[in-house]
Amino acid sequence: GNSVTQMEGPVTLSEEAFLTINCTYTATGYPSLFWYVQYPGEGLQLLLKATKADDKGSNKGFEATYRKETTSFHLEKGSVQVSDSAVYFCALNSGGSNYKLTFGKGTLLTVNP
């Protein structure tokens, strides 16, 4: 079956530090890959996505590249801000007639001023 493994948190950084959150996956076929972010007290928001190998998703300074050879989709940002403090979920969907998103366990990021 499908699975997503992402680095366990919590991750604590100072403002303007470089961020990497690792995500690897196991899936049949050619999944689409996503990063969702959940700010405190809110639902999940789609941060970025990639639908095929070598695609790079980007949004709000965050980037992730779909690496089929390493089955990875690591999230990066060059300079984090306090407002980036949230829980980040890596997820995949392998499509089909019924939609079922497989989430990683989530990584809590705290950015200190």
Next chain:
Amino acid sequence: DTEVTQTPKHLVMGMTNKKSLKCEQHMGHRAMYWYKQKAKKPPELMFVYSYEKLSINESVPSRFSPECPNSSLLNLHLHALQPEDSALYLCASSLDATGLNSPLHFGNGTRLTVT
């Protein structure tokens, strides 16, 4: 602002109560979902509606009863819940149910406490 609206934001109910959670979207999406999220965990899928028909029920107990009156509305009827059902209930929608190029849009959830 989220384009998926959930009401109420918070709900406290006793184990003998009957209540309903509501979800609404006006993006023309034809798939709608209920998820349950416990603290510090990822969301767990409960139900999927595709074109107003129930297409996935993830073996959810019958005390949770979904309803999709039309393509914009999704309800979750609650009856005789247990304290362990306390969680954040998230509604989501997507353009269709294949998901290949149709990511989920989530509401901000209803925080449910069962006493």
